[in-house]
Amino acid sequence: MTVDEANALCEGTMAGLIGFRLLEVDGTRALARLEVRPDLLAPNGYLHGSTVTALAETACGFGTAMSLPAERRSRFTTINLQCNFVGTALDGWVACEATVSHAGQTTQVWDARVWREGDGRTVALFRCTQLLLSG
Numbered sequence: 001m002t003v004d005e006a007n008a009l010c011e012g013t014m015a016g017l018i019g020f021r022l023l024e025v026d027g028t029r030a031l032a033r034l035e036v037r038p039d040l041l042a043p044n045g046y047l048h049g050s051t052v053t054a055l056a057e058t059a060c061g062f063g064t065a066m067s068l069p070a071e072r073r074s075r076f077t078t079i080n081l082q083c084n085f086v087g088t089a090l091d092g093w094v095a096c097e098a099t100v101s102h103a104g105q106t107t108q109v110w111d112a113r114v115w116r117e118g119d120g121r122t123v124a125l126f127r128c129t130q131l132l133l134s135g
Helices: 005-010 014-018 049-067
Strands: 021-025 028-036 075-086 093-103 105-118 122-132
Touching: 005 021, 005 049, 014 049, 021 049, 028 049, 049 075, 049 093, 049 105, 049 122, 093 122
Parallel strands: none
Antiparallel strands: 021 028, 028 093, 075 122, 093 105, 105 122
């Protein structure tokens, strides 16, 4: 799967709704970004936490998919996630780098960092566990 094919898969989904753009991906790392828009802000004017979580989880998901054989790339699901928010964004762009920390036969654990592109300040630290489904 190419980056363009992955981004096309996002159309009409949550990832497409928030403007998720995959930049690089392989079976151990994914890099993505999105533009901070007014409709992605919480009522208090800061970037909504669910937007940050969706960016990180989607990046981790594409990394997981690319780690699997082509016929199994949709055979996984998130079974746990944790997101620690340490900053926010009001505008500009945020980016996410996801890396695999554990690549087992039945589970994978991915860590991600989300940051503001303008100044490099961290917005969130994220971790998720993916269950690899049989079949």
